[in-house]
Amino acid sequence: MSTRTDDTTAREHPIAPFIRMERMPHIWCPTCGIGTVVKCYATALADSGVDLDKACVVSGIGCTGRVAGYMRLDGFHSTHGRAIPFATGLKLGRPELLVTVFSGDGDLVGIGGNHFIHAARRNMDLLVVLVNNFIYGMTGGQNAPTTPLTAHSSTMPFGNFERPFSLPHLAASCGASYVARWTCLQVRQLTWAFAEAIGRKGFRFIEVIAPCSTLYARLNKLGSGLDLMRFYHDNVEIRNGADTREVDIGYQEKIVCGKFRDEERPTYLELMHEHYRKTLGDRYVPMPPEGGLIRGED
Amino acid sequence: MKKVIVGNHAVSWGVQLARAEVISAYPITPQTQIVEELSEMCADGRLPARFIKVESEHSAMAACIGASVAGVRTFTATSSQGLLLMHEMLHYAAGGRLPVVMADINRAVAPGWNIWTDQNDSLSQRDTGWIQLYCENNQEVLDTTVQSFKLAEAVDLPVMLVLDAFYLSHTSEPVDIPDQADVDTFLPKREARLKLDVNDPRAFGALSPPDMYMELRLRQQEAMEQALEVFDAVEAEWGERFGRRYGAIEPYRTEDAEIVLVTSGTVTSTARYVVDERRARGEKVGLVKIKMFRPFPTARLRRALAGIPRVAVLDRNLSPGRSGIFAEELRAALYDLEPARRPGLDGYVIGLGGRDVTPDTIGECLDRSRAALAAGRAPEREDLWVGVKP
Numbered sequence: 001m002s003t004r005t006d007d008t009t010a011r012e013h014p015i016a017p018f019i020r021m022e023r024m025p026h027i028w029c030p031t032c033g034i035g036t037v038v039k040c041y042a043t044a045l046a047d048s049g050v051d052l053d054k055a056c057v058v059s060g061i062g063c064t065g066r067v068a069g070y071m072r073l074d075g076f077h078s079t080h081g082r083a084i085p086f087a088t089g090l091k092l093g094r095p096e097l098l099v100t101v102f103s104g105d106g107d108l109v110g111i112g113g114n115h116f117i118h119a120a121r122r123n124m125d126l127l128v129v130l131v132n133n134f135i136y137g138m139t140g141g142q143n144a145p146t147t148p149l150t151a152h153s154s155t156m157p158f159g160n161f162e163r164p165f166s167l168p169h170l171a172a173s174c175g176a177s178y179v180a181r182w183t184c185l186q187v188r189q190l191t192w193a194f195a196e197a198i199g200r201k202g203f204r205f206i207e208v209i210a211p212c213s214t215l216y217a218r219l220n221k222l223g224s225g226l227d228l229m230r231f232y233h234d235n236v237e238i239r240n241g242a243d244t245r246e247v248d249i250g251y252q253e254k255i256v257c258g259k260f261r262d263e264e265r266p267t268y269l270e271l272m273h274e275h276y277r278k279t280l281g282d283r284y285v286p287m288p289p290e291g292g293l294i295r296g297e298d
Numbered sequence: 299m300k301k302v303i304v305g306n307h308a309v310s311w312g313v314q315l316a317r318a319e320v321i322s323a324y325p326i327t328p329q330t331q332i333v334e335e336l337s338e339m340c341a342d343g344r345l346p347a348r349f350i351k352v353e354s355e356h357s358a359m360a361a362c363i364g365a366s367v368a369g370v371r372t373f374t375a376t377s378s379q380g381l382l383l384m385h386e387m388l389h390y391a392a393g394g395r396l397p398v399v400m401a402d403i404n405r406a407v408a409p410g411w412n413i414w415t416d417q418n419d420s421l422s423q424r425d426t427g428w429i430q431l432y433c434e435n436n437q438e439v440l441d442t443t444v445q446s447f448k449l450a451e452a453v454d455l456p457v458m459l460v461l462d463a464f465y466l467s468h469t470s471e472p473v474d475i476p477d478q479a480d481v482d483t484f485l486p487k488r489e490a491r492l493k494l495d496v497n498d499p500r501a502f503g504a505l506s507p508p509d510m511y512m513e514l515r516l517r518q519q520e521a522m523e524q525a526l527e528v529f530d531a532v533e534a535e536w537g538e539r540f541g542r543r544y545g546a547i548e549p550y551r552t553e554d555a556e557i558v559l560v561t562s563g564t565v566t567s568t569a570r571y572v573v574d575e576r577r578a579r580g581e582k583v584g585l586v587k588i589k590m591f592r593p594f595p596t597a598r599l600r601r602a603l604a605g606i607p608r609v610a611v612l613d614r615n616l617s618p619g620r621s622g623i624f625a626e627e628l629r630a631a632l633y634d635l636e637p638a639r640r641p642g643l644d645g646y647v648i649g650l651g652g653r654d655v656t657p658d659t660i661g662e663c664l665d666r667s668r669a670a671l672a673a674g675r676a677p678e679r680e681d682l683w684v685g686v687k688p
Contacts, residue, residue, distance in 0.1 A: 061379075077411065079379060080326075081354065111324070111354040139325035140334060143351050155325075155337040155351040 018042035020072050027066060031225020033184035033210025034064055037131055038071065040187055041100070044194030055098045058087040060107035062138045063212075064131040067102040081112030084119045087126050095269055098127070098198065105132040105146040109165055113145065120174035123202040125267040129194075130167065130205070131184075133212035141215035148251035152219045167207045168260050169244035177202030179244065179261040183209040185232040186257065193259065202267045209255055222252075299475045305466030308436040308473050309375060309401045309459075310335035312443025314345045315481040318399075319370040319488075321349045322361035326380040327413050328467045329403045333375055355380035359387035359398070366396040367502055369493030371447060374398070377463065378405035378419045385423065388456075392427025393518065394503060397450030397457070397488070400428075401443065404563065404614075405463045406651040414652020415463035417563065417615035421591075421623045427518055429457040429525050430591040432562040436471040438544055444476075445532050448485050452528045453521045463652065465564040476540050484539055522593045529590065545587075546595045549602045551577060552584035557667050558603060558641075559585040560611040560624060565648075565655050569612065572660045583664060588624065596631045603632060609641040610667040612660065614649040621645045621680040629680075644670065647683045659685050 013019075015038075028034050045055060052073060059068035061080035068075035078086040083101045091099045101108070108116050108130050119126060135153055136142040143153040143160055146167065150159045172179045178200050182190040190208060197204040209232065211217060213225035222228060232255065239247075240258040247256040266274065276284040303311065309332045313321070321340065323333035339345035352358050355376050362372040376384065381402050391398045402420045406412040420430060429449065433439045439461050446457040461467060492500065506514055529546055537543035551573055552558050561569045566587045576583045586602050588595070603609055609632075613622020620626055625645025632640055646663045649655040662684050670677065 077409075079408070080383075113353060136325050139327055139330045142325045142330070142334070145353065154334050155349075157338055157341045 015039055015042040015046075018045070018072055020070055023070055026070055028063060029212075029214045031211060031213045032063065033133065033208070033212075033225070034067070034131055036184040036187060037129065037190070037208045037210060038067055040184075040191040041102075041129065041194050042071070044191050044198060048195055048198045050098055050198060054096060055100070056090065057100050057102050058083045058090065059101070060103040060112060062104040062107045062136070063133070064102060064104035065107060065138075081107055081110070082115065083107065084112060084115040084124075084126065084128070088119060088124055091125055092269070095125075099125070100127045100129060102129045103131075104137070105130060105134070105167070106136045106144045109167060109170065110136075110145045117170070117174045120171050120176045120203045120205070122268040123175055123177055123265050123271075125201050125203070125269060127197050127204045128206070130207050131210050132167065132207055133210050133216055135212055135216040135219075137212045137215050141219050146249075148249055148253075151216075151251045154215075154219065164249070166244070166248040168205070168247050171203070171205040172244040172261050175203070175265070176205045176261065177263050177265045178204035178206075178259075180205070180259040181207040181209070181247065181255075182257050183232040183236055183255060184211070185229050186236065189238075189257070196259075196262075200262070200264070202265055209249075299477075300472050301475055302470050302472050303436065304331065304468050304470050305433075305436045305439050305461050306331035306403070306468065307335050308440040309443050309461075310339065311473070311475055312440045313373045313399075314339050315476065315478060316373075316399075316444050316447045316485055317345070317347075317371065317482075317487070318373040318447075319347050320362065320365035320372045321347055321374065322352050322358045322365070322372070323374045324352055324355045324358045324376070324380060326355070326377050328405060328463045329375045329377040329380070329401070331467070332401055336373075355383045356387055359384040359391065359400075362398045362400075363387060363391050363394065363396055366391070366398050367394070367494050369488065369490035369495075371451075371488045372398050373400065375401040375403070377403040378407055378413075381419045381423060382407065385426065388423055388426035388428060390503075391456040393514070395454040395518065395521070397447070397454055399443070399446045399450055399457050399459070402458050402460050403463050403467045404460055410651070412651040413463065415465060415563075415614070416650045416652065417460075417613075417623070420458060420460045421615050421617075423458070424592065424623070427455065427522070428592060429453075429455055429522070430460060431457065432460045432589055432591060433466065434544075434564060434566045434587065434589075436466060436469070436473045437542065439466060440473050440475065441536060441540070441542055441544070444481060444485060445529075445536055447488075448532045449525065449529055451488055452532070453525045454491065455518075455521050455525060460563070462564045474540075480539055484535060525593050526590065526595055544589055546590035547598050547602060548587040548589065550585045550587065552586060552602065552606070554582055555584035555606060556582040557584075557608045557610060557664060557671065558606045559583070559660065559664070560588060560603075560609060560628060561585055562588045562591070562624060563614065565612055565614060565660075568655060568657060569660050572657045572664065575657070576664065581668075591624075591627075594627055594631065599628065599631050600635060603628075603641055604635050604639045606641045608644065608667050608671040610644045610646060610663050612646050612648055612655070612663060614655070616647050616650065616681070622647050625680070642671065642676065644677050644682055645680055647681050648685050653685055655685070
């Protein structure tokens with residue numbers, strides 16, 4: 001008997017239930033890495049058993065900023081750089097929610113850099129997914145705070161001379177409780193990292209290196225998005241637990257990936273709760289599930 | 299030299315001709331091409347200026363302010379949300395009497411996210427103390443860019459030149475590019491009256507208690523009032539050298555007109571076409587283009603519109619809870635006319651978020667005003683919406 005099947009019925013994509021199909025086609029270029037990251041996140045979310053009515057995504061502006069609008073979760077497409085403060089307000093208003101921030105490097109550590117360091121410092125209970133394509137993609141390839149030294153961008157036509165951030169080190173040194181980096185080639189590790197981080201609390205930071213074939217690759221003559229994936233294949237060095245001082249990304253140099261930090265620390269709301277309970281005693285009325293109200297002198 | 303360039307590059311060329319010395323900017327659609335072109339001009343030596351792509355629009359304006367205080371010529375460009383993020387710094391540049399020049403590409407404000415044109419971004423910065431100049435075509439954009447530096451530095455006030463998203467920013471038109479030597483004569487190197495100078499130390503931005511503050515604002519207001527005359531002089535000199543003048547306002551075929559459209563930006567070009575067409579059919583219609591929105595050329599507009607039976611203001615903007623903003627400003631400007639010479643004023647809200655403003659849109663405004671005029675009716679409302687889906 002032949003194993004050949006003539007069944008050509010269109011089947012639903014496994015993550016279709018997570019996507020607002022009415023908004024397809026999306027704006028991402030062919031071989032852009034963001035779709036892969038969304039797929040891994042949706043898979044992890046499905047596997048985690050999280051109540052989807054309690055999961056929400058907040059994005060800023062830029063190519064990755066589109067994620068909040070495309071995912072069939074409660075989503076908030078906020079203003080440029082402000083995804084973290086929007087998400088902070090959301091978490092304080094509804095502490096029971098799983099709040100994920102999905103945005104790009106220019107958004108989260110360029111214009112929004114101040115918010116990033118302070119949310120990490122406070123150990124705000126947010127999962128921050130940062131898709132790093134080394135450039136401002138949507139606006140035409142301007143230099144980003146992550147553009148590697150000597151790489152070309154449209155505002156650095158003779159190569160970048162500004163020192164970039166090493167994001168895992170930035171997050172870790174500001175106090176993030178979970179820090180990992182993967183490329184969008186390592187879909188299994190990335191999916192596991194999402195699943196793991198969903199189960200943790202505090203400021204959880206996952207950097208995902210992703211190809212921007214339209215701008216970063218073109219301006220640097222690196223070939224297609226596929227060529228960049230091959231580059232990841234040949235140049236990723238997995239070093240779980242690596243010292244984040246040693247994971248800088250040089251231009252077309254090895255990319256150190258892995259889980260760099262996974263420490264449980266009290267979150268902002270836990271600290272607040274604890275502090276007021278200690279200092280106010282009975283005057284402090286806990287408000288479930290975390291945090292609380294201060295009762296007036298009555 | 300004539301070149302076919304988009305409006306964004308007309309700005310870049312203007313900035314190069316003006317020899318800006320520090321350019322600080324952050325990317326935002328649809329402005330980005332301006333600063334990309336400038337970054338190339340700086341990188342390859344065509345424009346000997348220092349360029350930095352900073353981390354936000356707020357920082358972009360702050361850096362312009364810092365450079366301007368040091369006495370150098372500064373420029374930035376932005377749009378929509380970026381302009382709104384600058385708001386605090388806009389007050390600071392104007393209150394600090396610093397001649398920063400900025401191009402704003404008129405783009406609608408979120409939410410609903412929208413990258414297309416309307417004027418709510420720049421008009422919401424009305425009270426920041428910036429001179430505002432609205433352009434109609436790419437030649438005017440280039441000319442106004444260079445003139446803006448001269449105007450700003452003459453009155454020590456910042457200038458925002460404004461152009462419509464896509465209709466100008468991304469549309470190619472032939473533009474005459476003046477010779478650098480001629481522009482250098484027109485606009486010599488900036489001579490700051492006050493600047494940070496180690497040999498003459500001064501403190502800038504100091505605390506100004508109640509016994510000082512009000513006079514600072516009065517001086518600012520006086521400078522704004524002067525800006526109109528200075529603009530005329532700047533334009534006159536430009537006109538002599540390069541043969542082009544635009545005017546703070548421009549009346550077009552308003553002689554004997556019964557209805558006059560009031561427009562700004564690219565809607566003006568469409569309105570000119572409609573006026574010509576209607577005139578050819580014997581209708582007595584004309585238009586007044588407003589180029590300068592701040593300082594508001596109140597007296598000139600009063601003169602241009604006194605005795606006109608009906609004025610139809612086309613506003614690609616809205617002050618929610620009131621009406622279109624140009625209409626609102628004009629109602630106030632015309633209030634002091636004696637009642638017999640005060641026009642009836644219809645304020646039309648059109649083209650928000652980049653909705654097309656076609657000759658039909660403008661025709662509908664004219665027809666409604668004509669019908670109201672014939673019936674001797676006052677406007678039904680202060681905001682008359684045209685082009686809205688049922």
